[in-house]
Amino acid sequence: MAENIKTIKEYEIELDQKKILWTLGYKKKLASINESLSQMILEEKARLNFLLQPAAIYRILDYEETNKHAIFQNAEKVVLCICTIGPTLEEESGRLMKENEMLRGLVLDALGSEAVEQVALQSEKIISQESKKLNLWPSKRFSPGFGKWDIMEQQFIFQMLPAQNIGVSLNESCMMIPRKSISFRINLYKNQSMGRKQ
Amino acid sequence: MKENEIYEKMKKAIIEGNKDEAERLAKEALEKKMDLLKVIEKGYVQGIQKVGELWEKGEYFLPELITGAECMKGAMKILEPGLKKAKIKTQSQGKVIIGTVEGDIHDIGKNLVASLLAANGFEVLDLGADVKLERFVEKAEEAGADFICLSALLTTTMLGQKKVIEIARERKMRERFKIMVGGAPVNQKWAEGIGADGYAENAMAAVRVALDILKK
Numbered sequence: 001m002a003e004n005i006k007t008i009k010e011y012e013i014e015l016d017q018k019k020i021l022w023t024l025g026y027k028k029k030l031a032s033i034n035e036s037l038s039q040m041i042l043e044e045k046a047r048l049n050f051l052l053q054p055a056a057i058y059r060i061l062d063y064e065e066t067n068k069h070a071i072f073q074n075a076e077k078v079v080l081c082i083c084t085i086g087p088t089l090e091e092e093s094g095r096l097m098k099e100n101e102m103l104r105g106l107v108l109d110a111l112g113s114e115a116v117e118q119v120a121l122q123s124e125k126i127i128s129q130e131s132k133k134l135n136l137w138p139s140k141r142f143s144p145g146f147g148k149w150d151i152m153e154q155q156f157i158f159q160m161l162p163a164q165n166i167g168v169s170l171n172e173s174c175m176m177i178p179r180k181s182i183s184f185r186i187n188l189y190k191n192q193s194m195g196r197k198q
Numbered sequence: 199m200k201e202n203e204i205y206e207k208m209k210k211a212i213i214e215g216n217k218d219e220a221e222r223l224a225k226e227a228l229e230k231k232m233d234l235l236k237v238i239e240k241g242y243v244q245g246i247q248k249v250g251e252l253w254e255k256g257e258y259f260l261p262e263l264i265t266g267a268e269c270m271k272g273a274m275k276i277l278e279p280g281l282k283k284a285k286i287k288t289q290s291q292g293k294v295i296i297g298t299v300e301g302d303i304h305d306i307g308k309n310l311v312a313s314l315l316a317a318n319g320f321e322v323l324d325l326g327a328d329v330k331l332e333r334f335v336e337k338a339e340e341a342g343a344d345f346i347c348l349s350a351l352l353t354t355t356m357l358g359q360k361k362v363i364e365i366a367r368e369r370k371m372r373e374r375f376k377i378m379v380g381g382a383p384v385n386q387k388w389a390e391g392i393g394a395d396g397y398a399e400n401a402m403a404a405v406r407v408a409l410d411i412l413k414k
Contacts, residue, residue, distance in 0.1 A: 025260035036215075037261050097309050100271050103264045109306055151354055173301035173354040 004059055007165065008126060011054040013118045015045060015111060023110040037103075044108050051108075052115055053086030055166040056123040060130075060188070067156050071149050074194060075187035076136055079127050080157045083119040084168050084181040085112060116180040127186055136188035143184045144174070157183050201232065205241040208273070212245025213252075215265030217272050220245075224276035234280055238288060246270050246317050253402050263402060264310065267317035290321045292344035292412060295337050297325035298381075299358030304351035307381060310401040311347060318405045320345075334362050338375050345408060348394075350381040359384070360392040376411050380404060 020041055026033060058081035066072045089112040096105035120141065128138045145151035154174040163169065168181050176183065204223060211220035220242070227237045249266035252258035281288060294315055298308045305327040316322045323341055325333060338346050346366075350356040359379045366372045378396040379389050389397030396411055398404035 034215075034262075094305070097306075100268055100275075102268050102309065102313050103261055106260070106264060106306065106310075145353070151352065171301060171303070173352055175302060175304075175352060175354070177303060179303060 005161065006058055008056045008058075008123055009054070011119055011122055013048070013052065013054065013115050015048075015114050015118070017041065019114050020107070020110050023113055024106065037107075040104060040107055041111075044104065044111055048089075048111060048115065051089040051092055051112075053088060053167075054084070054115070054119045055086070056081055056083040056119060057161050057163060057166050058082075058123065058127060059161055060134075061160065065160075069149070069153065069156075071142070071147075071185075072187060074189065075139075076190050077131075077134070077188040079131070079138075079186040079188065080160050080183075081120075081123055081127065081141075081185070082157065082161055082163050082166065082168055082176075082181065082183045083116060083123050084166055084176075084178055085116045085119060086167060086180075087178040089115070090179055112180045116182055120182040120184065124184075124186065131186070131188045134188070136190060137192045137194065139187040139189070139194075141184040141186050143182060149185075154183060157185070201236070202240075204232070205237070205244070208237065208241030209245040209248065212242055212266050212269050212273075213248050215262060215269060217265070217269045220269040220273040221276055224273040228277065228280045234277055234284065234286055235288065237277065238274075242270055242273055243319070250318070250402055250405065260310075264313065267313045270317040271313070289319070291319040291409065293321045293323070293341055294345040294347055294408070295323050295325065295334060295341060295343045296347040296349070297329035297334060298327040298349040298351070299334075299355050299362065300328060300331050301358065302350055302352055302355035303327045304349070304381075307351065307401070308347075308349035311349070311380065311398070311404045314401045314405050315347075315408065318409075320405075320408065331358055331361050332365055335366050335369060335371060335375075338366075339371060343375060345378060345411075346375045347378045347380070347404065350379070350384060353383045356381060356383050356388065359394065363393050376408075378404065378407060378411075 058079055061078045063072060063075055066078050072078050093105045093108040124141050131138045142149055144153040151174045154170055158170045169177050171177060208223050246266055249263060253263045296312050298305055312322045312324045334346050348359045348362055350359055363377055376395040379394045380398045386397045396407040398407045
C-alpha cells in the first residue's frame with residue numbers, strides 16, 4: 001500500500017436541528033414539533049461525544065494508478081476517501097429499538113446520518129485545500145452507487161485504501177460496515193473549468 | 199369513571215403519544231378486571247387507527263407514528279399476563295415473518311414496519327438483518343406465517359427479494375404466503391415483476407397493503 005495515505009481524526013461536529021427534523025420527516029411543519037421530541041433530540045445530542053468515533057482515510061492517486069474508469073477521465077489526479085463515525089452509535093440505536101425505545105433509536109440514527117455527512121463535508125474541505133496546494137482544481141465529491149459510478153466500484157476504493165485502519169469493511173453486497181460510513185472520490189484537474197463541470 | 203370514559207382516555211393516550219398514561223390505564227384495566235378485549239378494541243386500537251389516519255392526512259409525522267406504536271406496545275405488554283390468565287386470544291390480523299435480506303445490514307426501515315404491523319394487530323416475528331434467503335421460507339413454514347415481508351436497501355441486495363420468491367416457488371410453498379417487499383430502491387414495478395403480492399413505500403403503507411391483501 002502506498003505511503004501517501006492520510007488519516008483524519010480531528011473533527012468538530014455541529015449538528016443542525018433542522019436537518020435532523022427533516023430526516024425525521026418534518027419537511028414543512030417545523031412549528032408542529034412537540035416539546036418532548038425537541039427534548040429527546042437535545043438529550044441524544046448530548047450523548048454524542050461518547051457515541052462518535054469520527055475518522056477518515058484518503059489517498060491521492062495519479063490518473064495512471066486508477067482503474068481508468070470513465071468517470072476519472074481527464075483528471076490529473078483522483079482522491080479516494082472513506083469516512084465513518086464508527087460502530088458505537090448504530091449499536092446504541094439498535095439497542096434502543098429492541099427495547100421499545102423506537103423513537104429514541106430513530107432520533108439517534110438521524111443524528112448519526114447527519115454526523116457522518118459532517119465528517120464527509122469536513123474531509124472534502126481538507127482535501128480541497130490540499131489539492132489547491134498542488135495547483136489542482138477539485139470536482140465535487142461523488143460516491144459509488146450514484147450517477148454513472150456503479151456501487152460495485154466500492155471494491156476499487158477498498159483495494160486502494162486500508163479501510164480497516166479506521167474500522168471500516170465492505171461486505172459482499174458492497175455495503176460498508178459500520179453503516180454510518182461514506183466513501184467518495186474527488187477528481188483533481190489542472191483546469192478550473194473542468195472541476196466545475198463535474 | 200365509566201368504562202367508555204376509560205376507553206376514550208386510552209385512545210387519547212395513544213393519539214397524544216403519552217406512554218406513561220397508556221401504561222397506567224392498562225394497569226387500571228387489570229385492577230378493575232375490565233373486559234380486556236374491549237379495552238384493546240374500544241380503547242387502544244381506536245387510538246392507533248386514529249394516529250394512522252392523522253399520518254395519512256399529513257398532520258402527524260414519523261415520530262408521532264412511532265410514538266403511537268410504542269405506546270400501544272407498552273400497553274399490550276402490561277395487558278398480556280391478564281390476557282393469558284383469562285385465556286383470551288386477541289384477534290390477530292395475521293402472522294408476519296419480516297427481515298432484511300442477506301448481504302444487507304440496514305434495519306431501521308424494517309424495524310419501523312415491524313413495529314407498526316405489531317401495533318396494528320399483526321403477530322410479528324422479526325428475523326433481523328442480513329437474513330439467509332432460505333431462512334425466510336423455512337421460518338414462515340415453521341411458524342405457519344401468513345406474510346413474508348422482505349426489506350432491501352441496496353440495488354445489489356434487492357435481488358434477494360426475487361430469490362426468496364423463487365425459493366418459495368421451488369419448494370411449492372408460494373401460494374401459502376403473501377410476500378411483501380419494500381426498501382429504498384424498490385418500487386411497485388419491481389414488486390410486480392418479481393411476482394410479489396404487495397409493495398409498500400413506507401411503514402404505514404405496509405400496514406394498509408397487508409390489510410388490503412387480507413381483504414382479497
